[in-house]
Amino acid sequence: MWSGPRNLSTAMMYAFASRSDTSVIDEPFYAAYLKATGLKHPMTKEILASQPVDPNTVVDTLLGPTPEDRSVFYQKHMTQHMIDGMPRGWMRSMRNVFLIRHPARVVASFSAKYENPTVDDLGFAQQLELFRQVSDLGEQPLVVDSTDIRRDPETMLRRLCRGLELAWDPAMLSWKSGGHPADGVWAQHWYGAVHASTGFAKAEGALPQLSDAAQALVDQVMPAYEELQGHKISMN
DSSP states (O other), rough: OOOOOSSSHHHHHHHTTTSSTEEEOOOOHHHHHHHHHOOOOOTTTHHHHHHHHHHHHHHHHHHHGGGGGGSSEEEEEEEGGGGTTSOOOOGSSSEEEEEEEOHHHHHHHHHHTTSSHHHHHHHHHHHHHHHHHHHHHOOOEEEEEEEHHHHHHHHHHHHHHTTTOOOOOGGGOOOOSOOTOOOOOHHHHOHHHHHOOOOOOOOOOOOOOOOOOHHHHHHHHHHHHHHTTTTTTTOO
């Protein structure tokens, strides 16, 4: 599952983790990304200590036996982590799904947790690049919009499962509050809202009002979002 930040990605991980046949992993390239870029994120020291910093070691985990001997391995990935030099060949062995969200909502939410974000931090361009790369390999990747999921979780999750040839499991609609054992160490900074939840939040309202600087970010990434939106699973 390829997502940018603040994109319903953790709630989606929790939904799949609620399935009895599924194991999950949370942003396995995060430490490798921080090591390669030298960026300072909240809890950088803890993140680097909690995960492999060699991306090839990460790939071995992704392609290895599914944890807990489950039949489905749900991998939550952040598109902005896939910088130049990160291995991508392993993606051929996966079903790739792209989770999108309107840039105005992403920028508003991300800016509240991370000061002065850049276009690269938001992951939209990288998401489109990965989508095109997967498509060029002959796979028809699935795209799902977080707004549609929040508007009608069961319908959209049923359609996503159908596209992945997975049986529908109503357990996906809820989870226990307080987080999941697979959460990354960074969860205490980023996952407050989803830790307090027991299911998907209600449908979103009007788009947020943004500053000029924030709107400029939205304008830059909107073409990538709109191209991906053209491939999304329909609600109708």
